Amino acid sequence: MKRYVLNRRKYLWWFGGALFLFFIILAVFSSSIAPYHPRERFEPFVSPSQKHLWGTNDIGNDIFSEFVYGSRVSLLVGLFTGALSTSLGVVIGLIAGFHSGFFDEVLMGLTDVVLMIPRIPLIIVLSAFLRPNMWLLILVMSILWWTSTARVIRSRTMQIRAMSFVESARCLGFSNRHIVFSEVLPNIFMVVIPEFLLTVASAMISETSLSFLGLGDPSLKSWGTMIHFAFQRGGFLNGMWWWYIPPGLGITFFVMSIVFLSFSFEEGEFELKEEVKDVSFNN
Amino acid sequence: MILPTKKVIRYGVALFFIFTMNFFLPRAMPGDPVINLLGEDFVAGKETVEKLREELGLNRPVILQYTGYWRNILHLNLGYSYHFRTRVSTLLLSRLKWTFILVMPSLLLGTLLGAYAGALVGWGEKSWSSTLTFLLFLFIYCAPPFFLSLLFLYLFAFQMDIFPLKGFYTSGHFGDVLRHLFLPISVMTLSSASRNFMVMRGSVLQEKGKSYVWYARAKGRFGKNILFRHVFKNASLPIVTLFALDFGFIFAGALFIEIIFSLNGMGTLIYEAVLARDYPVLQGAFLIITLMVIGANFFADWLYSVIDPRVRQET
Numbered sequence: 001m002k003r004y005v006l007n008r009r010k011y012l013w014w015f016g017g018a019l020f021l022f023f024i025i026l027a028v029f030s031s032s033i034a035p036y037h038p039r040e041r042f043e044p045f046v047s048p049s050q051k052h053l054w055g056t057n058d059i060g061n062d063i064f065s066e067f068v069y070g071s072r073v074s075l076l077v078g079l080f081t082g083a084l085s086t087s088l089g090v091v092i093g094l095i096a097g098f099h100s101g102f103f104d105e106v107l108m109g110l111t112d113v114v115l116m117i118p119r120i121p122l123i124i125v126l127s128a129f130l131r132p133n134m135w136l137l138i139l140v141m142s143i144l145w146w147t148s149t150a151r152v153i154r155s156r157t158m159q160i161r162a163m164s165f166v167e168s169a170r171c172l173g174f175s176n177r178h179i180v181f182s183e184v185l186p187n188i189f190m191v192v193i194p195e196f197l198l199t200v201a202s203a204m205i206s207e208t209s210l211s212f213l214g215l216g217d218p219s220l221k222s223w224g225t226m227i228h229f230a231f232q233r234g235g236f237l238n239g240m241w242w243w244y245i246p247p248g249l250g251i252t253f254f255v256m257s258i259v260f261l262s263f264s265f266e267e268g269e270f271e272l273k274e275e276v277k278d279v280s281f282n283n
Numbered sequence: 284m285i286l287p288t289k290k291v292i293r294y295g296v297a298l299f300f301i302f303t304m305n306f307f308l309p310r311a312m313p314g315d316p317v318i319n320l321l322g323e324d325f326v327a328g329k330e331t332v333e334k335l336r337e338e339l340g341l342n343r344p345v346i347l348q349y350t351g352y353w354r355n356i357l358h359l360n361l362g363y364s365y366h367f368r369t370r371v372s373t374l375l376l377s378r379l380k381w382t383f384i385l386v387m388p389s390l391l392l393g394t395l396l397g398a399y400a401g402a403l404v405g406w407g408e409k410s411w412s413s414t415l416t417f418l419l420f421l422f423i424y425c426a427p428p429f430f431l432s433l434l435f436l437y438l439f440a441f442q443m444d445i446f447p448l449k450g451f452y453t454s455g456h457f458g459d460v461l462r463h464l465f466l467p468i469s470v471m472t473l474s475s476a477s478r479n480f481m482v483m484r485g486s487v488l489q490e491k492g493k494s495y496v497w498y499a500r501a502k503g504r505f506g507k508n509i510l511f512r513h514v515f516k517n518a519s520l521p522i523v524t525l526f527a528l529d530f531g532f533i534f535a536g537a538l539f540i541e542i543i544f545s546l547n548g549m550g551t552l553i554y555e556a557v558l559a560r561d562y563p564v565l566q567g568a569f570l571i572i573t574l575m576v577i578g579a580n581f582f583a584d585w586l587y588s589v590i591d592p593r594v595r596q597e598t
Contacts, residue, residue: 109293109296112293112297113293113296113297113300113301115528116294116297116301116531116573116576116577116580117297117301117573118531118534118535118569118572118573118576119531119535120531120532120535120538121531121534121535121538121553121568121569121572122569124553124557124565125308125565125566125569126308127557128556128557128560128562128565129308129309129312129313129562130312130313201425205425205427208427208430209427209428209429209535209539212427212429212539213539213542213554213557214557214558215557227429227430227433231433231543236433236436236437236441239437239441241437244433245434245437248426248427248430248433248434251426251427251430252422252425252426252427252430253425255425255426256421256422256425259421259424259425
């Protein structure tokens with residue numbers, strides 16, 4: 001049984017990891033992989049050929065180059081939103097879980113309230129008012145996306161706080177700060193990673209969706225922007241599938257690789273829980 | 284139906300907080316608040332703008348503006364759209380029903396399909412068919428709804444020409460409406476099912492190891508009998524939570540699907556309002572969606588207490 005779980009984890013890990021690495025390479029080495037600059041102009045509406053692997057769009061940009069460079073936007077938005085909102089969630093979850101009582105009540109009440117804000121509609125309203133800007137989008141998403149992390153971290157912290165090694169540390173006279181940083185924090189790390197990864201995935205999907213609506217940063221070419229123009233400027237109705245299928249599949253598989261990675265961490269989490277349960281059974 | 288007062292207070296606070304945010308949004312944003320409140324389509328001379336500033340009460344103290352804002356909401360007065368040339372509330376209500384026609388069946392079908400498939404895949408031994416189902420739902424789970432719609436539209440309407448490309452109806456017959464709605468509802472059902480599938484699969488995997496399952500097995504029940512008689516009910520609790528959380532997501536998803544399929548619901552309305560920078564419509568739509576999400580959460584809490592006796596006892 002155990003070997004089976006391990007094999008499965010490995011397979012998830014390898015598949016997700018390989019796919020993820022592929023997109024990372026695409027994003028980091030865009031300038032050497034892409035044959036042209038995404039804003040360089042050629043003859044418009046060219047079908048896929050030797051010269052233009054996936055043809056050109058309405059203003060003559062090479063679609064393959066656009067695709068390669070588009071991975072950068074997704075990666076940037078995903079990573080920054082993930083890092084910011086996860087940090088926020090960890091801090092709030094730790095405080096709420098460690099100091100139960102008044103702090104817990106207030107912070108969890110806040111979490112419930114933020115959780116109920118309809119995210120995408122709010123961002124749409126905001127981007128209609130303001131000029132769309134990538135950093136602003138990252139900031140707004142981080143402020144809205146931390147809730148699930150905070151909840152998970154809180155319950156995990158409460159679990160760990162009740163464990164005996166924390167109690168011994170308390171008996172030995174260690175300060176709260178020491179306990180949080182050296183006893184609790186290392187133990188919630190395994191829960192933080194899947195949360196972080198899922199936030200990254202969700203932020204990437206949201207960015208693509210907003211860009212598809214035409215609310216993306218106009219100075220950047222993301223995958224969503226590509227689909228937006230393909231849909232708006234006749235790429236769809238003329239059956240030019242090579243214009244919008246690649247960016248769509250790109251975002252889907254990028255997100256999929258991240259979800260696979262987070263699953264492989266969660267399955268590891270499963271194992272940990274089972275081991276803990278076994279110990280208590282033997283007692 | 285009795286909910287804990289704590290919960291009710293939280294809903295009240297959430298509602299109050301979001302509505303207040305909506306009040307401050309047009310006033311805090313850069314640009315002239317008159318334009319922010321009326322939309323970019325509103326063109327007038329300087330005198331008229333000043334007169335309207337007076338009428339909208341933008342010269343009055345913020346507190347008075349704020350109480351006026353609540354009075355307007357309670358009178359269902361969400362302002363006037365200069366782009367669509369109607370009252371925002373009438374406009375929203377007329378579009379809302381089409382979105383409901385799209386969302387409700389999809390949400391129901393998606394929950395059932397996702398929960399059923401997820402339970403089977405989580406319960407059974409690993410096989411080719413279960414892995415394949417898992418991968419299929421994972422793909423749908425990871426794909427943005429608008430891309431899924433584009434894919435479906437391209438395959439079934441454009442290439443195979445089985446379904447119409449756009450709109451709710453051409454002739455208005457029941458069958459005709461159904462033919463138009465088939466693709467958008469399938470996309471939404473699948474996207475809702477994929478989320479339920481993921482949750483249900485994980486939930487069943489967790490429940491599988493519990494001792495009551497062993498007891499049921501020891502009693503002489505086996506296989507799917509245990510799953511559907513004992514495990515399913517317990518494992519479906521997270522689905523109820525998901526239903527509430529998903530409501531906002533589903534509404535946002537419907538927005539994109541409506542745009543792709545050119546359906547005249549809330550989504551296309553929001554889209555047109557964004558393109559025209561018609562702020563009153565956007566804000567009104569945001570309020571309506573907020574109300575809906577909070578309502579769904581309320582409903583889920585109630586449903587939870589009906590299904591799970593432990594929650595009922597706590598109240």
